[in-house]
Amino acid sequence: MSSELEQADTKPTGDIESESQSYESQDHVILTADQKIAETKKLAEQYGINEKAFMRKVDLWVVPPMILLYFLAFIDRINVGNAKAFGMEKAIGLHGHQYNTALAVFFVPYIFFEVISNKALKIVKPHIWLSSLILLFGAVTIGMGFVKNYGQLVACRFLLGIFEAGTFPGIFYVLSTYYSPIEAQKRFSFFFSSTCLAGAAGGSIAYRIHDLNGKHGIDSWAWIFIIEGSFTAGLALLLFFCIPDFPETSRFLNENEREFLKKKLQIHTVDSGFDYEYTFSDMWTQFKKDPTFIYTSLAYFGLIIPAYGYAYFAPTIVQQSGYTNAQSAQAHSVYPWLLAFGATNIVAYFSDLTRIRSPYALGSGLVGLVGLAMVLGSHDPSVRYGGCFLTAGGLYSCMPQLICWNSLNFNGHVRKALGTSFQIGFGNIGGIIAVFIFLSKDSPRFVTGLSVCLAFTVFALVMICVIAFHCKRMNDKKATVAYRQKFFAREEKEIAFDGDLNPNFEYLY
Known part of the structure; x- marks a missing residue:
């Protein structure tokens, strides 16, 4: 870190009571995780709150609406892969790299609107902003069912990128304001696993929609967009009443509960x-x-390439692994997603239980790496299909570990808004790469695409190690007396903006 705080002398921490008055005036005692839990119990008694019942209330009002929100966004994002399997390319006359370009266009506005959208959440309440985005997202998805040529498809994908850009970082931004670092991972991962269910549901819905082929003169690939887009737009109206705002202005908490949660x-x-x-x-x-913003974004960037590569092209890989019938391929593409859903939540449970993050992220990433190697290295359809299970289970367990870990390590609205949006926005540059590495000419082995995915998975694992090392180093740095004195010798607004750089904040890793 290149700030003045990073230049603080590394003088070992001494007797706190012997330090300067500005230092003494702050609540400087760093509590252990168990001590924080004990203090929270005392606080709950003071406010007359049953903490377990209170957290169940928070979970009920916060997590399900966010799961539904991103389930809808993700299913509408990846349904183009299912439409391709049902003949969209031929129907609208795509050729060469036009399909891949249409996929890539989505990420251009997506990358640039992330930070802007998170800033907007402090101006427009989250329940209004996020539900409006998903309504527009659903409307454009319906429109994709009526495209007739390449230009119309590109225009729709560009609009999808604009409207979807704010959903994912916005969700993590809001979620991270309700939970402490030691209780958040299982909630975040349960939310994130909705992407796994969306992947499974997308294949399953497409499998059933195929029966509508030709109804009212509309092909089955178009019905995918029309039905899923209508579902999304309709539920956006429900989400307007369900999406939570920030805790300080939450509609489902009373004043006593809001004050308790804040403290x-x-x-x-x-x-x-x-x-x-x-x-x-x-x-x-x-x-x-602070280089943390770069480190976390690079790690996510490394995971996005194989994760999106799998999401977009899994139906094709499964189909070319022995399931030659399009409907059969769609059905078999569901099962790896279901495994990923289970794995994500199991890993999250143990991560919260042990209060550590990086080992689980690394372990999940290694499982994904093995899966990609199986798909790449084998000619046996059964082995390649088995590799899809490990790829989905590993990558889609690793990503929520990384995002939750980083979202909760960023503290304060400025750093949290920037950290979540920049990580996801910059990381999604990888989506542009992902759509150009799985080309039709490389079918059925996709050696180039899978090799690139392997390389970037390794890169992501290296960056996870860098983040863990940086967190430990900063914890040690913030424990020094000189750092603490310099940090608190400033205005309250500066201290609040610096959030997790506060010596009283301990990074998890």
């Missing part, structure tokens, strides 16, 4: 700085002073 999170982290307005200039200042 509970301060015990486990630091002040969120919700009451301070911030600008893009403030976000840029944070970005310049």
Whole structure:
């Protein structure tokens, strides 16, 4: 980190009471995880709150709406792969790399609108902003069922990128304001596993929709977009009433509960700085002073390439692994997604139980690596299909570990908004790469695409190690007296904006 704080002398921590008055005036005692839990219990008694019942209430109001929101967004994002398997390319006259280009166009606005959208969440309440995005996303998906040529398909994919851009980082931004770092992983992963269910549902729905081929003069590939888009747009109206706002203005919590949650999170982290307005200039200042934003984005970038490569082209890989009938291929593409759903939640449970992150992320990534190697290295259809299970299970367990870990390590609204949006926005540049490495001419082995996926999975694992090392190094740095004195010798607004750089905040790794 290149900030002044990083230049602080590494003088070992001494007797806290002997330090300067500015240092003493802060609540500097760093509590262990067990001590934080004990303090939270005392706080719950003070506010007359049954914490278990309260957290069940929070879970009920926060997690399911976010799961539904991203389930709809993800299924509408990847359904183009199922449409391709049912003959979309031939029907609208695509040739050469036009299909891949249409996929890539989605990521252009997606990359640029992430940070803007997260900033908008501080101006427009999340339930209004996010439900509006998903309504527009569903409407454009319906439109894709009526495209007649390449130009219309590209235009629709571009609009999808704009409207979907804010959903994923926005969800993690809002979710991360409700949970402490030691209780969040299983919630985040349960949410993220909706992508696995969306992948499974997409194949299953496409399998059934094939029976509509020719109804009202509409091909089965077009029915995929029309039906799934209508479903999304309709449920967006329900989500308007269900999506939670930030805790400070939450509609489902009373004033006593909001105050309890605020103080509970301060015990486990630091002040969120919700009451301070911030600008893009403030976000840029944070970005310049801390390489964590780069590290987390590079790790996610490395995972996006194999993850999207699998999501877009799994039906084709499965079909060419021995299931030559299109409907049969769609049915068999469901099962790896179901395994990924189970694996994601099991890994998350143990990650929260042990209060560590990087070992589980690394382990999941290695499983995905083995799966990709099986698909690439074997000519046996059964082995390649088995590799799909490990690929989906490993990669889609690793990604929520990484995103949740990083989302909760960023604290304060400025750093959290920037960290979640930049990680996902920059990382999705990998989506552009993913759609150009699985080309029809490389079928059925896709050696180039799978080799690139293997390489970037290794890269992501290296970056996960870098993040873990950086977190440990910063924890050690923040424990020094000089760092703490320099940090707290500033205005309250600056301290709030620096969020997790606060010495009282301990990074998980």
